[in-house]
Amino acid sequence: MNIYLELLGIASPDSPLDRPLAVTRFRSQSAKSKKTLELTLRQIADMIEGVRAEEKADLPWLKLACFGNERTEHGSLRSNKNMSEISGVELDYDAGTIPPNRARDMLEEARIAGLIYSTPSHRQPSKGNRWRVLLPCSRPYDPAERERLVARVQGVFKGKAAAESFTPSQAFYYGSTEGGTPATTYLADGDYIDHADHLDDGAIGRDGKPYGGKKERDSANDNHHERKSLSEINSVLYDLEYEMWCDGSRDSYLKVLMAVHHETGGSDEGMRLAQEWARQSAKYNERDFRRDWHSFDIESENPVTIASLIPHAPNYQAKKETERRKALLAAFDEDDGQEALITEDEAEAAAKPENTLVMLTPDDCDIGSHNPYVIKGLCGSGETMTIVGAPGVGKSALAARLAYAVAQGETVQGMRTRQGKVFYIACENETDMKRRVKALRDRHGPAGDFHLVLNGGGNLKKGTPYLRTLLEEIKRQRPALAVIDTFAAAMPGFEENSSEGMGQAIAVAKSLVRYGAAVIIVHHDTKAGDGLPRGHSSLNGIVDINLALRRNEDGIITGECSKNRSGKSHEQIIAYENQVVELGIDQDGDAITTVICDEILGDRRHDAPPISGNPAKAFEILQSIAGDRSTVAFESWRAAAMDSDWLASLDKPDTRRKTFRRAKEELEKRGWIKITEKGVRLTDPSRTRFSAEDFDDEPPRNSSHNREDLS
Secondary structure: OOHHHHOOOOOOOOOHHHOOEEEEEEOOOOOOOEEEEEEOHHHHHHHHHHOEEOOHHHOOEEEOEEEOOOOOOOOOOOOOOOEEEEEEEEEEEEEEOOOHHHHHHHHHHOOEOEEEEEOOOOOOOOOOEEEEEEEEEEEEEOHHHHHHHHHHHHHHOOOOOOHHHHOOOOOEEOOEEOOOOOOOEEEEOOEOHHHOHHHHHHOEOOOOOEOOOOOHHHHHOOOOOOOOOHHHHHHHHHHHHHHHOOOOOHHHHHHHHHHHHHHHOOOHHHHHHHHHHHOOOOOOOHHHHHHHHHHOOOOOOOOOOHHHHHHHOOOHHHHHHHHHHHHHHHHEOOOOOOEOOOOHHHHHHHHOOOOOOOOOOHHHOOHHHOOOEEEOOOEEOOOEEEEEEOOOOOHHHHHHHHHHHHHHOOOEOOEOEOOOOEEEEEOOOHHHHHHHHHHHHHHHOOOOOEEEEOOOOOOOOOOOHHHHHHHHHHHHHOOOEEEEEOHHHHOOOOOOOOHHHHHHHHHHHHHOOOOOOEEEEEEEEOOOOOOOEOOOOHHHHHOOEEEEEEEOOOOOEEEEEEEEOOOOOOOEEEEEEEEEEEEEEOOOOOEEEEEEEEEOOHHHOOOOOOOOHHHHHHHHHHHHHHOOOOEEOHHHHHHHHHHOHHHHOOOOHHHHHHHHHHHHHHHHHHOOEEEEOOEEEEOOOOOOOOOHHHOOOOOOOOOOOOOHHHO
16 A cells, blocks of 8 residues: 555545546447557546537547457447457436436445546437446456446436447447537546446346346355455455465465355355455466356355465464554654654655566557646646735635636636536635635536535644545545645644645645645745745645736736646736625625636736637627627527638638637637537627738638648
8 A cells, every 4th residue: 555645544546437448449430440548537538528520420439348350241340249348338328307417426326436428419409418427347347247237327327328328339429519518527436337236236127127137146145154244354365465375376376265255155246356366376367267266166065264264374463463563663653653744755655666667668658648637738637736926916716716617617717627526625714715605606607516625724734633534535526626725724833944844734735636636725925926835945846837826017917837737837827807796795784795706818818919810700700690699509600600701712611610610719718708508608798899900811721731630
């Protein structure tokens, strides 16, 4: 186990959301070509949200399975016969009644992990809720096992998933289309679907009837003998490891399998536990393992038991105590018996095996291994970011706005966000933070995944029950973002100017990212106002992003990154004003107010260049058909653009579509428009209209060098 996490009372991050899965990607429905990738569910979510096409037929397909090279008579590689193994299961939902965020909650209530993503037809007129769910397995399975796993999930959704979900080789589209609902992903944490035997009783088959896939011998042997818990068996096997596994004999190998088989009645859970240990033996072979396991006789008169193994390891207790003593010395301070945090570097070193030399060729450096973004171009999963500035500049107002946007999955400051749960840990001014969150809800609508975490002040210190509870919730709920507001209030009294004091504070902050969350730390800058975090320089050295805020003469707060491993640095990416908002009146009749971040987009951004060329022409057409409205149907805008002189002069229809698409995406990126379920919204309808003289008249390129990245 990683000692760094053990000190905080948390197990190593082994979530199904982080396990690489075999994913086959087909370029189109014909499936005449394929590519197999190793991706985690978090990486798959990022991939899904990043794919766009003009029409549904242009979207790629995915399948949690591996396929061979045998083609059908039509040349397709996707067939039941050609599927060699599965790494998970997929279900399609188009019944319309269950929203995807509720589906995520249903998975978590069932204690299973999965990824839900919306389809382009989601919430479109007369369509209702449309989404798909991907659920990982703990290991590869034969395709014949898929039906019973799908039946488990069908039971979770009360039989409402589409029947074609049971088709073994059925794959599904993923991504967004022009005019469709943008793909949104939702991650549910829990166990692997193949571990969820508790769902068998409620499993539903393809015919809508109860599915009888549970092994008969589980029920036939329920009362065969008094069973030991899996944790008890695992604990003893750990102690026996020294004698039983390290001698490498086939006899020891089989005896341990027999003992686990007997103690668990040959159950699926017992087989999984035995296999985990069997893999550590030189005698392990997966095919032989399954054959051996199913050959054992449950009714044997002289079974091998866990107790019968212990005499064969007479020295295990002494060796166990020696090892545990070493771990104890590493984890605890001998002088006062209190837990002592070690530095991050020491923790990382302790978690690595001795042989850490890894060499990669350029072909090995696959882009699929990158961290998914949380706020695109600003911070990603597992990264730490500081927001610094002078007192009163509005650091908390900005942090709250960024966090609220992540909880909604909405664009903020012209940057896309990946929707997920947010833990905003308020360490000071809790009353005002509650007011600020209310004001954000009034301004931007509800955000069920935003959680204001109170009582953080002074409690984010090593060894506190508060920190342990917080880490347990982060492990359980897997938020996309956690915010500490402010660093000084979270850990008052720590020596921020010393390397030791700052090191302990950093260790606490970095512990929050271990389960994939990005962490934003609200902190003061130096007295010199140089845009660096106050205190020891190790803080700026360890964070991935430092966003420095400054107020200009016009009262506009701008922000640029003095350090940014995920995007641009030393370039303005933030512009906003602090807006005072009235929420009501108190008992004396005085206004109750708070301050929120009022984003500045377009021309009012300091040093922000105005749009020109094709984006400006597309925006002028949008304004002309919008009139006094702030939202226009997407199809109306696109039709007007296609009929305009701007695009009608281009020869090829494909060129016109691509030119419009590029212009639309640039306007989205710059924050001039926002595409929602209701249509295209002008983010600032009062913006001055453009005239023809403002446009760059250079015609759009018609060359083919950009076609591949648009296909």
